[in-house]
Amino acid sequence: MKTINKIIIALAGIAFVACSDFLDTQSPSYDSGGIYESEAGLKEGVVGIYNLLYMEGTFTNSLHRPAVVTIDNFTGLSMERAQNTTIGAGSGCTPDNSSILAYWSGLYKLVARANAVIYGASGNIENMSDEAKRYYAEARVLRAYAYYNLVVAFGDVPFFTKPATTEDYNASRTSRQTVMDFVIEELGLIAEEMPWTATERGRVDRAVAYGLQARAALFAGSLNFGGKAVDYFRTAANAANQVIGQRDLAKNFADLFTKEGQTKSDVRNEMLWELMYSDQMVNNTNKYHWVALGNGPRMFAQTGQHPGSLLADTYECIDGLRIDESPLYDPKAPNKNRDPRFGATLKMHGDTIDYYTASGTNKFIVEAFANQTQMYNAALKRWMKTNNPDVNGTAAWTSFVSNGCGYLWYKYVGGLTEDYSTVTCNIAIMRYAEVLLTYAEAKIELGELDDTVYDAINKVRLRAGMPEVSSDRKGNIDKMRQLVRRERKVELAMEGLHFADMRRWQIGDLENSKPSYGAPLSTVTYVGMEATDIPNFKTSDRHDLNDIASYDAYSDKLHVRDQSRYWDDKFYLWPIPQSERNKDPNLTQNPGYNE
Template sequence: MKKNYSWTCLVFMAVVFTVSSCKKAFEDKPLELLTIDYIFDENDPTGDQAYKWVTNIYTKIPSGYNRMLGGSSWGLNGGQRSNISLVPLECFSDDAVPSADGNEGWNIIRGGYSPVTTFDDNWGNCYSAIRAANIFLMNYQRVPWADSSRRVWLPNEARALRTYFYYELIRRYGGVPLIGDKIFDSNDAGLLNLKRNSFQECVNYIVSELDIAKDSLRPDASLAGRTTDADFGKMRKSIVMAIKAKVLLLAASPLFNPSSTPGRSYTGYASYNAERWKAAADAAKAVMDLGIYDLEPNRYTLMLARANKEHIFFRMSDPRIDNSYSYYMSPPGYKPANRNSEGRVSPTQEFVDAFPMKNGKAVTDASSGYNLSNPYTNRDPRLDQTVFYNGAKWLQRPVEIFEGGKDKPNDAILAPVQTQTGYYAKKFCANDSSSANYTNTFFRDGGFVPPWCIIRYADILLMYAEAQNEYSGPDASVYAAIEKIRQRAGLSPYALPPGLSQGQMREVVRNERRIELAFEEQRFWDIRRWKIAKAVYGTTLHGVTITKNANGTFNYSPKVVTTPYFTDAMYLFPIAIKETQVNGGMEQNPGY
């Protein structure tokens, strides 16, 4: 059998990584002359090429709205286009579906994923990044660094990046092979018999490596310094601490910290341990106690300014600006500059109903003031910032999602793609309700969306509230963390009812995560780590059909959109068949 499998990444990805990334970073020397000796030049005190090597590892970090389906869609770093492009992971949760009937994402929604037809398969991508980090760690001391800071910062930066890619692996697959500092070559027999480490071993390794790196990185920048720091977004102590909190929260969650034995060591711990929640709470609290992050008063700042009070860890963006993203997401009846908008994402009714009234009460509460005939009035302001609903103001006119309206004309020529649910996704668009055109925002790598934030301070607050509540119940610190977010959101009153039980607070935290962090790739992972995906996603999802009456009022009728396919096996991703066929030591996840 030919060795045409992804584990070859561990052998050859150094070359692929170099060639693909050097197009941007290493054009000062012909590609055929790029060697380890050139990159880690013993006669170059600047170490610029070695520095660029580390910088290019960041391009492997997965970014939102550009997901891989069986390796055929538009890749993380560019490449082949596919009609799954610009579909966020929330389209594979209970929050949204793709608007286009022909979008490849519907294959996942209706049929799930398997070792043959994988989804968001980052196995090869992550191990190639881990290999690149190992190459740097093995060779960086060959460089006669004139800048002693680089000699200290860069190896720890590579170490921290390596752990982040292990985190990306374990949240998809559970325990995975830990290769340490090993750099395999094609003749290494061990490459074909690599076994999976237990989930606990992976978590212990990641946390240990993060602890080693955290105090030997670039110092954290002040808010003023972030706006001019060209390296803002690269690994700092606070980022490493935030990643640690993420890892420990994952490890404490029901998927991996079950009340009964999970069966196989790489799918979780052997038994439940409440102390894991305490470890996660302590890690999140440590980030809070740094005192260098806070909530931005205006949530739209998060879409328009990469460097702000709230962003902790994000994927670096191209400094160019554009308004393409607004065209992709806005309802199809809007055509500023004579260019069609596309409305590619359709939020579900379940998601819309998760937003409370402005008084903080759920729409299901009879005392909330919710009106079925006027369902979007006096709602949590975050609804207007996240969803295009019928009657919302956008580009100086009301959105028309009623049957035959400008944004749902039921005419394939006027609008080839229309909402499946009666809603369109608005998150990450600028505040253009009164504008004549879409506001320019930063590109991310390759174009299309604003800076992709992986961890922000609101997430840290909610992580702390969740972990602390699970460990010791809803104490004053849990209330304070959640109410800080609700206050910024504009709820009045923002205070939660006193005396909530642990279970009631759990539901509050989960709902706050859903609406505050909407379309930031949190819900997809949250419903899996909480092990509720089968109940909330593997069930019927709804939308609304809106008809306009002669007197200008509207009727809102619920409609069934889809019932996604989801099994217990799908809480973890399958390992691609190409990996298990050629690696005798690679055991598949249960149920595949």
């Protein structure tokens, strides 16, 4: 058990009494008395910042689901259980939305804690040890991470680098470019003060600082902040290139998302930054999450979140061609001959899922149409027929069959070695695969298609078992842009990155303006699908570029949800919470959300 995990658990009760939003001026007792001027106090304070990264329960009623695995539900690739209310694609995006307020407040809690530590330690940091200086640098990285996420969600935001005072009750918003420029510059300054690989898992290091700098610059470049797209893309490429060669990819994609896999050194090498969990009890508690409980099938879990067909149909066939272009795609068996990441990320009808029990690992066959299915009973050591709660259970209304699109999340659900309601595998915040794809995308946007771009994408594809960049794509900006966007979706799904990608690619309307279509109806089943029942990706050049499918030609055969879903371009920015504006009359509202 690493020291930082012990401290995170021990400080859980302390850290969450931090200021409720950026205007609160009352600090926890351990913020006072110059405690951060001591090395022990500085370390304790920084670990308190780490604890605020989880933001559990921000977007759901669950107290054990971190925001980073939930925020992609507010894109077209995934969805929450309730229909037509997804924030940013329906009636849920309002200034009074409690989840929007919770996200705002959670990020400003992180900013406030970081500012307290940074400001409190700054007077004595030069006299502290190198280890203390690394903790000080980590606090600055964590603050930059919070501001990056605030800009992505809200645009212009109040900006502070010192603890807030009573004067800040009248704070106005700082431009998104100014805040993002601070983030980018700060991370560049900090990076060289940190080791390439943190001595303890869960702590940020030089690779994370450069990776986050690249992430922020890519966002600013994509939206052409201040007309400086080229400069931002150059910064993103250079920052990502700093990391390339310092770390490497794990050998097995699926290992990245299981407790057993995360014990391997090659997985540690790829996982640049993780939310830490532990099965070790400290003060009669431990840190666990409910990702598997929320995402798993009704056979053992709750199906609270659903992956969508727009994601499932983005995965290429094993020949490296999109499903509308590959002769290997079969509408009667759409999970066959697909990119192996499909099966490592999603499950569907006909697949087998394992799940841990005290008597051993049970297995069952995912059944989308029948009242019963086959299950391997670990206690009895045999296969047997069993009730299929995804179809006829008391809560089947919320299952992947009745309320979803016909797909289940498998990332963080597969390979369980502990109870699905107390899972302690770590959650990725940043992986080396993202850095490679960020480098490739920045270079593509700069028009610099060279072997380093192809090599970066090939590393990710070859690890997954997919073909290298094809010859017809090389030298073609549009085809390479399409490919890198496709790779980001299928490689990084449910890791909190598509929320920003959707915004910077400006494809919210493509993903969210129509209902969500899914698996065949029970009266059709996959047997009733025809060879011509293939998604149409070529409704427009934008649809084609971004792999956004239309199902209009055979939609009468498919399950459909979110029939009242709609998109408004104002959703590219969430509204400033009204309760915050009530406290501060100088907080303006984002366009489209005024009275």
